[in-house]
Amino acid sequence: MTAKSNRSLWPDIEPLLSQVAKPSRYIDHEFNRVVKENAKYHAVFVYPDSYEIGQSNQAVALLYEIVNQIEDVAAERAYLPWLDMAELMRDRQIPLFSLETMSPLADFDLIGITISHEMAATNIIEVIDLAGLPHRSADRDSSHPLLIAGGPVCFNPEPFAPFFDMFVIGEAEDLIGELIELHRNMNNADRTELLEAMAAIDGVYVPAHQTQATVNRRVFMGFSSTLPSTCLVPYNEVAHDRLTIEVLRGCTRGCRFCQAGMTYRPVRERSADAIVQATTSGIAATGFDEVSLTSLSTTDHSRIESILRRLNDRYRNTGVSISIPSQRLDAFGVEMAYLVAGERKTGLTFAPEAGSQRLRDVINKNVTEQHLFGAIEAAYKAGWRRSKLYFMIGLPTETDEDVLAIADLANRAYALAKDCVPDKQRSQVRMSLSVAVFVPKPATPFQWSGQLPLAEVKRRIELLRQAGMAKGIDLSWHDPEVSQIEAALSRAGREAADLIEAAWREGAVFASWSECFDYQQWQRAAATTELDLAQLSERSYPHDQALPWQHIQSGVSVEFLLKEWQKAELGLTTADCSFDQCLNCGVCAGDVRIETEGSRHE
Amino acid sequence: MSEQFRLRIVYAKQDRLRWLSHLEVMRAMERLVRRSGLPYVVTQGFNRHMRFAIGPALPVGTAGLNELFDVWLTQYVAPSDAQTALSQAADDIIAIRKVQYVNPDAKGLQATHTINRYLLLVDSAVGALELQSAMDAVIATGHLELPHKKSTRSFDLSQTVAESPVVLPTVDADGYLLVSCAIVSSDTGSLRPEQLLACALDEGSRIVSVTRTALESPDTV
Ligand code: SF4
Numbered sequence: 001m002t003a004k005s006n007r008s009l010w011p012d013i014e015p016l017l018s019q020v021a022k023p024s025r026y027i028d029h030e031f032n033r034v035v036k037e038n039a040k041y042h043a044v045f046v047y048p049d050s051y052e053i054g055q056s057n058q059a060v061a062l063l064y065e066i067v068n069q070i071e072d073v074a075a076e077r078a079y080l081p082w083l084d085m086a087e088l089m090r091d092r093q094i095p096l097f098s099l100e101t102m103s104p105l106a107d108f109d110l111i112g113i114t115i116s117h118e119m120a121a122t123n124i125i126e127v128i129d130l131a132g133l134p135h136r137s138a139d140r141d142s143s144h145p146l147l148i149a150g151g152p153v154c155f156n157p158e159p160f161a162p163f164f165d166m167f168v169i170g171e172a173e174d175l176i177g178e179l180i181e182l183h184r185n186m187n188n189a190d191r192t193e194l195l196e197a198m199a200a201i202d203g204v205y206v207p208a209h210q211t212q213a214t215v216n217r218r219v220f221m222g223f224s225s226t227l228p229s230t231c232l233v234p235y236n237e238v239a240h241d242r243l244t245i246e247v248l249r250g251c252t253r254g255c256r257f258c259q260a261g262m263t264y265r266p267v268r269e270r271s272a273d274a275i276v277q278a279t280t281s282g283i284a285a286t287g288f289d290e291v292s293l294t295s296l297s298t299t300d301h302s303r304i305e306s307i308l309r310r311l312n313d314r315y316r317n318t319g320v321s322i323s324i325p326s327q328r329l330d331a332f333g334v335e336m337a338y339l340v341a342g343e344r345k346t347g348l349t350f351a352p353e354a355g356s357q358r359l360r361d362v363i364n365k366n367v368t369e370q371h372l373f374g375a376i377e378a379a380y381k382a383g384w385r386r387s388k389l390y391f392m393i394g395l396p397t398e399t400d401e402d403v404l405a406i407a408d409l410a411n412r413a414y415a416l417a418k419d420c421v422p423d424k425q426r427s428q429v430r431m432s433l434s435v436a437v438f439v440p441k442p443a444t445p446f447q448w449s450g451q452l453p454l455a456e457v458k459r460r461i462e463l464l465r466q467a468g469m470a471k472g473i474d475l476s477w478h479d480p481e482v483s484q485i486e487a488a489l490s491r492a493g494r495e496a497a498d499l500i501e502a503a504w505r506e507g508a509v510f511a512s513w514s515e516c517f518d519y520q521q522w523q524r525a526a527a528t529t530e531l532d533l534a535q536l537s538e539r540s541y542p543h544d545q546a547l548p549w550q551h552i553q554s555g556v557s558v559e560f561l562l563k564e565w566q567k568a569e570l571g572l573t574t575a576d577c578s579f580d581q582c583l584n585c586g587v588c589a590g591d592v593r594i595e596t597e598g599s600r601h602e
Numbered sequence: 603m604s605e606q607f608r609l610r611i612v613y614a615k616q617d618r619l620r621w622l623s624h625l626e627v628m629r630a631m632e633r634l635v636r637r638s639g640l641p642y643v644v645t646q647g648f649n650r651h652m653r654f655a656i657g658p659a660l661p662v663g664t665a666g667l668n669e670l671f672d673v674w675l676t677q678y679v680a681p682s683d684a685q686t687a688l689s690q691a692a693d694d695i696i697a698i699r700k701v702q703y704v705n706p707d708a709k710g711l712q713a714t715h716t717i718n719r720y721l722l723l724v725d726s727a728v729g730a731l732e733l734q735s736a737m738d739a740v741i742a743t744g745h746l747e748l749p750h751k752k753s754t755r756s757f758d759l760s761q762t763v764a765e766s767p768v769v770l771p772t773v774d775a776d777g778y779l780l781v782s783c784a785i786v787s788s789d790t791g792s793l794r795p796e797q798l799l800a801c802a803l804d805e806g807s808r809i810v811s812v813t814r815t816a817l818e819s820p821d822t823v
Contacts, residue, residue: 018663023621029695031637233633235626287633287691289651319644319651 004042004109008102012094020084024236025051028099031233032285034064035100039074041184043067043110044098046078048123049510054079055232056240058294059114059151063176065229073180076100076108080123083510086130096130105131108145109183112168112176115153115160118489119482119512124149124163125504135501136162137208142191146183154205155217155263156442156549159489159496161207166198168205169552170217170263171249173226175203205552207494216553219587223249223268224595227278233286242290242323243282247275247307251296252577252585252594255353256364256568257395259441260296262556265587267578268595272303276310283320292323299328299336300578302598308339326351330371334378345383350375351390354398355405361571362397364564369409376413380420385428389413393460393477394438394452396568403460406433407467414470432474435464437483441490443554445564447547450540451487454480481519485511488536493548496536498529557586606643606653607675608708609684612700615666616813619696624659630696631656631671637691640684643674657711657817658718658787661794666814668699670711678703717764717818718785720795723778727806730769730779736802737767737781748797755791762786762793767802778810786820 017023045063047054054060060077067075076098081089089095095104105111111131113124125135128147134140137147149160150168157167168175178201186194192208199206203218228245250267251260270278279291291311298304311322322340326349327333337348352372354360360367379387391406414431421429437457440446452460457480469475489496502525503511510516526533541547543562560583567574577583579600588594615627622630632652635642643653657670679687685701692698708714726733740746746757765784773779785793796809803809 017621023662024623024626027618027621029618031633031691031693031695233630235622235630237625237629283636284639285637287636289632289636317644317650 004103004107006101007104007107009094009097009104010102012092013097013102016085016088016092016094019088021082022051022236024234025079025082026085026099027235028102030235031287032230033077033100033232034068034075036068036074040072041110041180042074042076042103042108043112043180044076044078044103044105044108045112045114046080046105046127047114048080048120048127049512050082051079051234052236052238055234055236055238056244057114057116058244058246059116059172061231062229063112063172066173067176067180070177070180074100076103078105078127080127080510081130083516086126086509089130095132096127106133106145110146110148110180112148112150113164115149115151117512118153118159118486120153121159121489121500122504122508122511124160125501126509128163129504137165138162140165142194146194148179152259152263153490155259155552155554156491157205157207157552158494158548159492159500161494162497164207165195166204166206168218169203169215170555171220171223172203172218173220174222175201175218179204214551214553217263217555219266219555219592221268221591221595224270227274228270228282230282230285233288240292241288242292243279243286243288244292244294245275245278245282246270246295247293247298248295248301250578251300253297253300253366254364254564254574254576256362256445256564257353257392257438257441259444262443262445262561263554264296265555265585266592266594267300269301269303269597271597272307272310275307276314279311279322280314283315289319290321290323292325294325297328298324298326299333300600302596302600304336305339308336312340325349327375329367329375331374331378334375334382337379338382341384345385347386347388348375348379348384349388349390352409353390353392354395354402355391355407355409356402358571359395359398359402359405361573362568363392363395364568364573366573366576369412372409372413373416376417377420380417380429385421385425386430386432387417388432388434391433391435392438393435393464394457396438396446396449398438398460400460400463403463404467406435406464407469410473411468411470414473418472430472430474432476433469435461435475435477437478437480439483439487439490442547442549442552443556443561445561445568447491447561448541448543448565450538451484453534453538454484457483479514479517481522482511482514482517484533484537485519485522487538488533491539491541491548492536495529495531499525499531499536502526502528555585555587560585604676606706607678608672608704608706609640609675609679609681610670610672610702610704611688611698612668612670613692614697614699615660615669616697617665620660620663620665623662624656627660627669628654628656628671634688634691634696635673638684638687639691640673640679640687641676643676655710655712657715658792660814664812664814666817668816669814670715670817672704672711674706711817712787712789714819714821715817716787717816717820718787718792718795718814719765719816719818720783720785721813721815722781722783722795722799723774723810724781724799724803725808725810726779727804730771733779733781733802733807734769736804737769737799740798740801741766746793746798746801748793750791757793762788763798767795767799776810782815 149164199209205215248269250264506521508521653674688698767783770780
């Protein structure tokens with residue numbers, strides 16, 4: 001293990017602060033941050049993006065809290081400095097530092113990096129490089145910290161495999177303690193021996209360890225019985241500047257494109273009492289004036305109505321507001337949003353995802369036009385004047401009719417919204433349409449399917465643009481080139497590591513920020529590495545071919561995914577097992593089972 | 603409307619917190635009040651929020667030793683209890699210097715507390731006497747033209763400078779000269795002490811730090 005020197009870089013960093021934007025990103029000292037003096041083991045959790053994005057990430061917050069509870073172990077945080085700061089740091093040879101003790105990252109025993117999406121790929125290299133570490137695991141030795149990755153992207157770790165010593169597959173809450181304990185116990189072991197021992201931990205994938213046949217996803221079954229963490233209180237206006245309480249984990253609605261829906265199973269709810277208690281203590285500890293009840297499908301919580309009513313009573317006339325990130329697409333979802341909206345009816349978000357019923361059946365969205373219209377009617381009658389609808393373009397089996405059906409559905413929803421408001425307010429009715437490009441993800445029923453060619457995606461977006469949408473509808477779409485890179489990296493094998501590193505060398509950092517994304521950097525990187533972005537993103541895998549992520553068991557069986565793919569082709573839907581009966585997806589066994597507080601209702 | 607109690611809090615924005623923007627300080631103080639558990643007043647209407655008012659802004663990078671904010675309470679809390687609650691909530695990160703009640707109907711802090719006292723640390727290439735005469739010469743010109751956005755802004759120094767810059771007889775631990783001055787703030791744009799001082803500095807000198815030491819009302823000066 002490394003010996004952390006307690007060398008604070010603050011004297012080097014402070015003189016730079018007058019030259020950079022938002023210096024509060026670099027000063028630490030937020031309420032509720034933890035500084036442990038005299039710890040014997042030091043971990044730092046990194047979110048490879050700006051402070052504003054990273055500070056809002058729940059995984060880092062969770063690990064920070066859990067690890068700081070371990071005796072003699074200290075956890076700190078680090079984020080990627082913005083471009084201006086990184087340039088100054090390189091100029092002055094200041095390495096990437098943690099916030100709490102302002103220590104160089106290379107001084108830690110363990111560096112944990114959360115990878116939430118593929119577009120963070122080059123930021124990972126930037127983190128490793130700014131930390132002054134060799135980029136590849138093979139070039140590091142026991143004088144370097146252990147570098148581990150976690151997060152949704154690890155369901156296909158291969159494009160990132162050479163950069164990390166190991167990956168945590170699935171939920172890390174109780175795994176992280178086991179990993180740290182082993183590392184401490186094997187203090188003097190050589191690296192190969194250590195990594196070999198690490199590979200024996202359930203849920204840990206060590207790319208260098210050749211004999212590891214399959215790695216199972218870890219599921220944290222203590223979720224329902226533990227309280228959510230208390231968050232830090234940033235100064236800077238971060239992406240989610242509020243208290244977040246994770247009310248439930250998992251969603252089994254079964255959308256076939258959705259990786260989170262497959263990889264966070266089974267559904268586990270925290271009790272209404274626990275949620276109310278955590279909100280009360282969280283607001284008191286943070287001083288936030290808003291709490292967001294987060295999850296993949298908050299309005300599916302079996303006690304959601306009672307939770308919202310209790311929180312409403314508790315916070316009436318206190319200036320503290322309650323929010324839910326999005327709602328299920330029906331009148332009940334709107335009713336729940338209405339419960340907490342008060343006077344602030346800023347906008348509601350719905351995700352029909354596809355324009356035609358045929359395609360919604362293909363993706364197993366399990367909502368009909370009637371559900372959407374019911375929600376729109378309820379929302380606009382209740383006083384909302386704005387809503388946002390999410391759609392996807394390029395889904396498997398999509399035709400031009402399906403694309404045009406998006407415009408048609410939106411036009412009818414908009415007309416209905418107008419009908420639902422008093423004459424004088426009709427001009428205020430707004431609807432925005434956000435169109436994402438389908439990116440096939442590992443561990444989903446669509447994992448075998450390729451993405452449409454770039455030119456075809458662009459043609460379909462143009463088709464939608466020209467489809468004649470009502471004036472009050474604003475259409476926006478994701479950059480197809482960004483989506484192509486995302487698709488290329490999401491299902492690639494280890495060869496994509498070279499592409500990532502080459503793109504970083506071309507200057508690609510903060511690639512998920514539209515102002516920083518430069519497609520040409522990726523094209524040049526592809527040329528250097530003799531890889532083809534189109535081929536990587538568009539390739540379909542035959543069902544009998546081994547996939548690059550075959551050794552990562554997400555919990556849902558390949559048989560189930562394949563069956564879902566076949567049903568998709570036939571336009572057949574699958575029910576939600578948290579409302580209905582078990583469909584044998586393969587997740588539940590032994591202790592792993594659905595945990596809901598009451599029964600769920602359609 | 604039921605009775606309200608206007609509590610004035612004197613706090614320090616110093617050390618690392620000097621890098622906060624005015625908006626960030628404001629948000630942090632509101633959160634501090636909520637964390638303290640003090641019974642704050644919530645405004646009625648469309649967007650309910652804490653009844654709260656903060657003193658004149660400090661630029662990012664400038665420290666303040668005696669900064670001010672007011673918060674209105676629904677109940678009287680003894681100032682010492684309020685100070686304890688706020689200090690505990692401040693986690694040793696923000697120093698709460700003083701807490702006192704003021705007249706609930708008094709004008710806002712930005713209107714009343716217009717005298718800003720500053721202390722600047724200067725790494726000076728010249729001695730104290732030479733710096734003093736350079737500063738005196740600037741003041742003697744009576745006005746200052748400073749670039750502002752694409753044009754210039756002009757300051758009448760007899761109105762803007764409440765106390766001319768003075769080099770103090772002591773130096774700080776690092777040997778930097780200490781300069782004090784007082785500036786009158788205005789809602790149409792205030793002169794920054796470092797801008798005033800920069801006019802008197804030669805090329806080899808630099809301002810190391812700027813601290814607002816006090817905010818005062820002209821009536822009490
Ligand atoms: S095993 Fe059955 S109950 Fe468990 S998540 Fe899968 S379908 Fe649902």
